[in-house]
Amino acid sequence: xxxxxxxxxxxxxxxxxxxxxxxxxxxxxxxxxxxxxxxxxxxxxxxxxxxxxxxxxxxxxxxxxxxxxxxxx
Numbered sequence: 001x002x003x004x005x006x007x008x009x010x011x012x013x014x015x016x017x018x019x020x021x022x023x024x025x026x027x028x029x030x031x032x033x034x035x036x037x038x039x040x041x042x043x044x045x046x047x048x049x050x051x052x053x054x055x056x057x058x059x060x061x062x063x064x065x066x067x068x069x070x071x072x073x
Contacts, residue, residue: 031061
């Protein structure tokens with residue numbers, strides 16, 4: 001069956017709550033991974049562009065807020 005012809009998933013609060021919790025976990029892991037990468041680079045003595053990483057974390061957090069708003073709309 002063509003996915004475009006399937007009916008939309010009906011509103012199921014438990015399903016969407018689970019999906020939102022899963023997405024929050026993914027975003028948390030994304031932030032954690034970036035922070036770990038920064039720590040590893042610092043420990044290895046690499047030159048780290050602190051403003052870049054600060055901007056990246058802020059962008060990830062902003063995207064997380066946007067996605068949560070979209071999910072709750």
